Amino acid sequence: MDSLSKFARKKLAETRVKGLYRQTIPTRHKDPVHVERGDKIYVSFSGNDYLGLSRHRRVIAAAARAAEKFGAGAGASRLVTGDHPLYQELETGIATFKEAEAALVFGSGYLTNLGVIPVLAGEGDLILADRLCHACLFAGSDLSKAALKVYRHNDLDHLREILDGQRSKYRHTLILTDGVFSMDGDRAPVEEMTALARKFDAWLMVDDAHGLGVVEQGKGSTFKNGHRLDVPLQMGTLSKSVGAYGGYIAADAVVIDLIKNRARSLIYTTGLPPAVVGAALEGLKIIKNNPGLCNKPIQKATLFCRELDLPAPQSSIVPMIFGDIEKTMQTADRLAEQGFLVHPIRPPTVPDGTARLRFSFSAAHQDKDILNLAEVIRGL
Numbered sequence: 001m002d003s004l005s006k007f008a009r010k011k012l013a014e015t016r017v018k019g020l021y022r023q024t025i026p027t028r029h030k031d032p033v034h035v036e037r038g039d040k041i042y043v044s045f046s047g048n049d050y051l052g053l054s055r056h057r058r059v060i061a062a063a064a065r066a067a068e069k070f071g072a073g074a075g076a077s078r079l080v081t082g083d084h085p086l087y088q089e090l091e092t093g094i095a096t097f098k099e100a101e102a103a104l105v106f107g108s109g110y111l112t113n114l115g116v117i118p119v120l121a122g123e124g125d126l127i128l129a130d131r132l133c134h135a136c137l138f139a140g141s142d143l144s145k146a147a148l149k150v151y152r153h154n155d156l157d158h159l160r161e162i163l164d165g166q167r168s169k170y171r172h173t174l175i176l177t178d179g180v181f182s183m184d185g186d187r188a189p190v191e192e193m194t195a196l197a198r199k200f201d202a203w204l205m206v207d208d209a210h211g212l213g214v215v216e217q218g219k220g221s222t223f224k225n226g227h228r229l230d231v232p233l234q235m236g237t238l239s240k241s242v243g244a245y246g247g248y249i250a251a252d253a254v255v256i257d258l259i260k261n262r263a264r265s266l267i268y269t270t271g272l273p274p275a276v277v278g279a280a281l282e283g284l285k286i287i288k289n290n291p292g293l294c295n296k297p298i299q300k301a302t303l304f305c306r307e308l309d310l311p312a313p314q315s316s317i318v319p320m321i322f323g324d325i326e327k328t329m330q331t332a333d334r335l336a337e338q339g340f341l342v343h344p345i346r347p348p349t350v351p352d353g354t355a356r357l358r359f360s361f362s363a364a365h366q367d368k369d370i371l372n373l374a375e376v377i378r379g380l
Helices: 002-017 057-070 086-097 109-120 135-144 156-169 190-199 253-262 274-289 291-307 325-337 367-378
Strands: 034-037 040-044 102-106 126-130 147-151 173-178 203-207 233-237 247-251 317-323 355-360
Touching: 057 274, 086 102, 086 247, 086 274, 102 109, 102 253, 109 135, 109 173, 109 203, 109 233, 109 247, 109 253, 126 135, 126 156, 135 147, 135 173, 147 156, 156 173, 156 190, 173 190, 190 203, 247 253, 274 291, 291 317, 291 367, 317 325, 325 355, 325 367
Parallel strands: 126 147, 126 173, 173 203, 203 233
Antiparallel strands: 034 040, 102 247, 233 247, 317 355
């Protein structure tokens, strides 16, 4: 134990020197955008509760009803006895909303990608991933043992070049991208990527964690002008706009059946608590029936960008890149002094030299708070 403690102290010291030390801070959410830390209340621009549904009375009531009816926990993995009745209703709802034959819910978005990718790709296959894909897409790729090649961010020419030179060497090819990139807020050119995937007989998988409920009137980045794009693997989370927890994959029924039988992160983990599934089910219903609500996060982000003469946002996420870690931390501290919580994002979450403040906007934000935030930033 002594050598273990020495190892930990050494690694932590190195982390502190680099300005990368992190710690959890107890945070009480008073409503969708106001949080309390210690004895101070902040307006938070750091969450992913884009529609404020985690605090919605209907979502909370649905969670309570589910816990009362089905218990506090699932009690087993889904393939044993943990597949309580609400799962089927939620998966049918997701499939209908995403215009897919079927859907499968996992314990989280991370677990979804960790489980799905190795089912679909293995030795003798090729995975092509955007350089700025979420870490769990790379983690799933590593587990798959498929060959992994990274293409430049949103660079269709580079993607086409790799497919041209490499596709014929492999049995199957899986293309991975975020729909909305979580740290930059920009969107993938999904429509153009579907054409490339068809041409080279590749399977396109879009992680739409930050698109569902926000872009394309809530339908997500695998849709355009109300029509579903030709994306065979639609992945997303239930922990952001939906206001609950969990992840999902939507695809053809036979693909979902295969994943259900092979995905280790589904087979070997306990099912989600009934309250969580009940809350997600209600959150999804609200999204389906309120496209106007889904338009608000980008409207709020647009107001912020307009006030600061920033480019128009593509999503509810707006980065302000400083590069220098110390300057990023100092700016976050100064905003906190003025009552605004904006979390600093540092490597390895983002590439070296791109430390930033990540502003995320919710339908619940008041315009006056956004205007005050912009005024404070202008004065920094």
